[in-house]
Amino acid sequence: xxxxxxxxxxxYGAEMLSDAExxxxxxxxxxxxxxxxxxxxxxxxxxxxLRRILLADSSELNQVGGIGVAKFTQLHAIAELADxxxxxxxxxxxxxxxxxxxRRFLQRRLMRQQREIFMVIxxxxxxxxxxAEEMFAGTFNSVEVHPREIIRRxxxxxxxxxxxxxxxxxxxxxxxxADRQLTEQLRQSCTFFSIQLLDHLVIGHxxxxxxxxxxxx
Numbered sequence: 001x002x003x004x005x006x007x008x009x010x011x012y013g014a015e016m017l018s019d020a021e022x023x024x025x026x027x028x029x030x031x032x033x034x035x036x037x038x039x040x041x042x043x044x045x046x047x048x049x050l051r052r053i054l055l056a057d058s059s060e061l062n063q064v065g066g067i068g069v070a071k072f073t074q075l076h077a078i079a080e081l082a083d084x085x086x087x088x089x090x091x092x093x094x095x096x097x098x099x100x101x102x103r104r105f106l107q108r109r110l111m112r113q114q115r116e117i118f119m120v121i122x123x124x125x126x127x128x129x130x131x132a133e134e135m136f137a138g139t140f141n142s143v144e145v146h147p148r149e150i151i152r153r154x155x156x157x158x159x160x161x162x163x164x165x166x167x168x169x170x171x172x173x174x175x176x177x178a179d180r181q182l183t184e185q186l187r188q189s190c191t192f193f194s195i196q197l198l199d200h201l202v203i204g205h206x207x208x209x210x211x212x213x214x215x216x217x
Contacts, residue, residue, distance in 0.1 A: 005037070019050050026078055027071055034065075043067070054079035055112065079112075102163060103201060103208055105132075110167035110203040116143035118166040120150055123198070125160040140169050145182055147189045154195055161196035165203060173204030175211070183211055 003011065005021040014022065023040040030036035046064055047053045053061075054075055061067040061075070102121070109132075110117055118136040123129060135153070136145050143166060154162060164186065166179075175183075183200045190197045199212040211217045 020044055023050065023053070026074055028074075031065060039064075039067075054082075099199075099210070099213075102199075103210075106165045106201055107203055107206075107208060109134075110165065111205060113167050114169055115139055116141065116166055116169065118143050118145050119164065120153070121163040121165075122154055122157050122159040123161040123163070124158070127161055127198075130157050130159055142178075145186075147182075147186045150186065151189050151193055151195070154190075155193065159195065161198050162190060163199050163201070164197070165201040167203040171205035173202040173207055173209045175200075175202050175209055180211075180216065183216065187217060 005017055005025050008021065009017055009025070017025070020037055020040040023043065024036045027036050027040060030039045034042070043053050043064055044050070047056060047060075056075075058069075058072050061072050106119065106121075109119060116138040117134050118138075119132065119134050121129060121132045133153070135150060136143050138144060145166075150162070150164070153159075164183075168174075179200075179202060183197075186200075187197045197217060199210055199217060201211070202209045
């Protein structure tokens with residue numbers, strides 16, 4: 001006899017659950033005509049992966065029967081919880097030790113934001129992470145950034161280097177002229193205080209642009 005997902009997890013561990021079974025645990029209930037496992041399987045068939053389900057917006061999920069406001073909020077809460085868990089692990093164990101891991105961290109933090117967020121990662125003289133902070137929030141297509149506030153925070157933390165990033169909610173990460181001007185202002189401010197500006201990343205939907213890789217820093 002096939003065990004229900006909850007009992008299967010208790011007996012064998014969560015790693016033994018299929019994607020559909022794991023998703024069904026969070027959905028909790030099905031519809032009048034479909035068991036919760038069938039709803040989960042239909043979601044996976046429609047979107048192709050757990051990742052795409054968790055990134056879907058309410059209008060996309062509403063097209064799949066049985067997914068109302070309650071289930072939509074549950075799914076997005078799961079995605080946010082997972083992001084915060086991995087972010088805290090990355091900061092705690094110092095795993096932001098490569099451009100790839102740093103980019104993945106920033107993409108998780110910024111990719112789903114509906115307005116522009118400017119984030120700063122503060123590093124010590126060994127380039128170990130001191131903290132990562134969302135310092136400025138703006139609108140859909142702009143964010144006002146104050147280099148003075150970034151420098152003030154860096155000095156308070158005794159940071160020796162910075163990586164900055166912001167998102168483009170449009171999904172297109174190509175830096176604007178204003179982005180380049182701001183980066184140059186920040187670079188000059190950092191140089192004055194002997195702080196390295198290692199990179200500025202612009203985050204889009206599943207893609208990003210690095211100022212350092214383009215030779216702009």
